[in-house]
Amino acid sequence: MSKTILLDNRPEGMPKTSDFKIIDEKTPEIKSGEILLKTNYISVDPYLRGRMRDVKSYIAPFELQQPIVSGIVAEVLETKNSNFDKGDFVTGNLSWKEEQVSTGEGLMKVDPKKAPLSAYLGILGMTGLTAYLGLTEIGKPKKGETLLVSGAAGAVGSVVGQIGKILGLRVVGIAGTDEKVALLKSEFGFDDAINYNTTENMVKAIAETCPNGVDVYFDNVGGDISDAVFFNINKKARLVICGAISVYNETEMPKSISVQPFLIKNSALMQGFIIFDFVDKYPDAMNQLGQWLGEGKLSYKETIVEGFEATPQAFIDLFKGKNKGKMIVKV
């Protein structure tokens, strides 16, 4: 018997643990071409909130009474597939199950000697790719420019800031606690950081920490924080719209300032993306990230929660800002 986490209700506003259901299931026998996987690490990510809504999006919504799917690292327990050996570790989009059967399609083998297994869900996985490709492909950062990052202490934000520093930019972060602000400067090398929870006038705070204006804004949060950024963007600014965590749980259509006049006035570009847009650039990006990591130029934080059944709560805690860096469940 192994446990599975299903979506029991579509959340209204902030998700609750009662929106999920944990059941015991017998894992089926593997057939020819299949492998049996035991889950080691589960990635919980803000974008999963979108899939819990029953609306058309870039990716189909989760179905009720079906398992949630996210990035997972797992070990091969049994194999009837010649591409995989017992004891291999793999990563890919898998179900929130303690054990599961897979054909191996879409899975990538990972090497626990090169990096800790959890890193393949973070800096060497979707997180790192999202940070690197969003920043370089849309943000097109140039040495000497100013990069502002919201959700800067989060998994993606902290990597974006460090890449900005490697590329020679002034990097300023926005985060929600003094502890995170300190971490951005001490651990991740940000030039400056703003605590939006204790800052009265965000427009002024951004102006002060970005005295030459904002050339690239890497946005993980949306909402009021992003509204304040528009008053500080430079001519030909690039706004990389990666996430909007501040509005994912809103039940009414959120309102913001009208951004169009700011875009016109500054000939600025604003572009949303999902990482799958850049799938042809994954190999080069992985190489670059692996190289920087090996050279000690990238550091990363993980918030590791223990226990399979803690996965729903870990997901909910993302929206409460309880993580520093990548939020991961260790099964």
Next chain:
Amino acid sequence: MSKTILLDNRPEGMPKTSDFKIIDEKTPEIKSGEILLKTNYISVDPYLRGRMRDVKSYIAPFELQQPIVSGIVAEVLETKNSNFDKGDFVTGNLSWKEEQVSTGEGLMKVDPKKAPLSAYLGILGMTGLTAYLGLTEIGKPKKGETLLVSGAAGAVGSVVGQIGKILGLRVVGIAGTDEKVALLKSEFGFDDAINYNTTENMVKAIAETCPNGVDVYFDNVGGDISDAVFFNINKKARLVICGAISVYNETEMPKSISVQPFLIKNSALMQGFIIFDFVDKYPDAMNQLGQWLGEGKLSYKETIVEGFEATPQAFIDLFKGKNKGKMIVKV
């Protein structure tokens, strides 16, 4: 003596004729290298509203008690500059004066035999360039896609739609009267058009007129109309932000829906521009527009107001939707 129109007050909200002052001035004698110009046509444009505010923008604000400057076609009355002959016609950014002295710098000679003089303020001037370069450089339209244009019966919008048709797109326009809607279809070849003043549910109306979704949105208006568009954009949509006439006269910071989630969900791009961004592309664009005009593929409308002193009212009437096509004052 000749008349000059000065900015007397910075308008609050909708401009009033009392924000302008008309004075009589003696035109100075021309010196060596100068020419004396007599104004024939004055272009009034929504973007001038921005220059009447005392805020930092891509172009300096107009100064109080100084003449307004806009696109003008004028005739050379006297010359002490060997580049210009008496009787030449020129166009460029000039002051709202019946007569003025210029060094000729930044002026371009125009040929009244090739096109009516007023066309050099419209289809063969900034209007045509804005439509062509905004659409092609940012919108990157592809044959078979759907192009939606707001302010479609305006000077820029009506040209954008026609270029869309030349390039093989389905073209839908949004305008504010039934007469304009009819004009878009009969005169400018739009496939369909929506009257936003008589439409209750714009989201639905756009969905119905753009059954394959919106690939390119050329936005001249901003505000509520543009908010409705976001619900109908396709994956990888391009939103060309040319103008936001609906909010130019707002005295409070206007609110809109949060666009970030729509941009993420669709990997969509939104970019503001001013025509000066593409200055290196003017010659090619002029050639293309001239060719299409010569081939009878582009038609244009002008709303011509008579009399120099009517210029402020003509400008104000832009915000009341009183023009069809390019609004021009004939002096």
